């Protein structure tokens with residue numbers, strides 16, 4: 001089912017925001033479209049208007065200074081590896097981007113779209129007929145959560161693979177909106193509510209993702225999935241340690257938002273891992289069982305720490 005009626009193509013960020021204001025009742029920004037369009041075909045994305053931002057040249061650059069690197073929101077996942085600064089200073093970001101979807105999708109998918117891709121659940125990412133047959137759930141106009149057998153909250157899982165690594169390295173988002181440009185910590189945009197997983201203003205446009213250079217983060221990640229390509233994550237873990245000994249652990253693919261635990265290299269690693277496992281709200285809404293994914297958090301985080309050691 002395709003429901004869009006209006007298709008707009010701005011050439012600048014200002015035009016994009018003006019178009020967003022004009023269509024604020026029902027629109028979506030469209031970047032690579034690998035998430036939005038699939039959700040549209042499945043009847044889970046019903047916006048009347050698509051604002052295709054792919055012609056906005058200012059969102060396609062990677063710029064580095066002594067203090068930070070700015071990655072334009074429209075930089076394609078497959079193109080990250082072509083930038084020398086990213087390759088030298090943030091190789092784990094390139095490696096994790098290489099684990100997203102499949103080669104063809106990575107040539108279209110953007111990093112801005114990746115950090116905003118919609119939460120998923122085995123009972124939601126299905127055809128309209130399938131969802132109707134099971135009576136729908138909270139995320140698609142039903143009255144209860146099927147995955148939890150009746151809870152009144154949605155635990156659809158956060159599936160972006162690049163966001164956990166980016167958050168572990170202290171990434172910021174540069175957002176353009178009606179009232180100007182501001183920077184926010186990437187982790188601050190995720191709500192933990194599976195129905196409305198982000199708290200961004202509707203008209204906010206990601207211009208850049210900003211990574212700090214001075215911390216000299218070293219990172220490791222692991223991803224659990226049935227096949228080595230195409231499959232979304234069932235669990236993504238990232239651990240980063242900076243030159244001052246700060247440690248940031250992020251777990252994705254389980255809870256409705258990325259789970260962040262912070263500490264230092266002086267802390268007991270096992271205690272930090274325990275905190276991450278405790279904080280992750282995992283339900284049975286994936287191809288792997290809840291119990292298995294929970295156990296794998298500890299396995300993967302230990303592997304990440306071993307790699308960094």
Ligand SMILES: Cc1cc2nc3c(=O)[nH]c(=O)nc-3n(C[C@H](O)[C@H](O)[C@H](O)COP(=O)(O)OP(=O)(O)OC[C@H]3O[C@@H](n4cnc5c(N)ncnc54)[C@H](O)[C@@H]3O)c2cc1C
Pocket residue numbers: 028029030031032033034035036037038053073074077099100101102105108109110111112113114115116117118159160161162204205206207230231232233
């Ligand atoms: C078969 C398949 C497998 C996949 N596997 C994975 C996987 O393993 N890991 C993974 O992380 N993802 C996966 N994806 C999802 C998706 O391909 C990626 O998340 C991709 O990076 C999304 O980027 P995009 O540019 O296509 O986003 P789009 O689909 O264009 O947009 C996604 C969301 O971001 C918003 N948006 C995009 N850019 C901006 C911006 N600059 N400012 C404000 N809002 C914006 C859109 O409005 C939309 O809400 C998969 C998709 C498919 C179809």
Ligand code: SF4
Pocket residue numbers: 120121122123124137138139140144145146147148153154155156194285
């Ligand atoms: S977690 Fe529950 S409410 Fe949320 S999408 Fe899955 S079944 Fe629906």
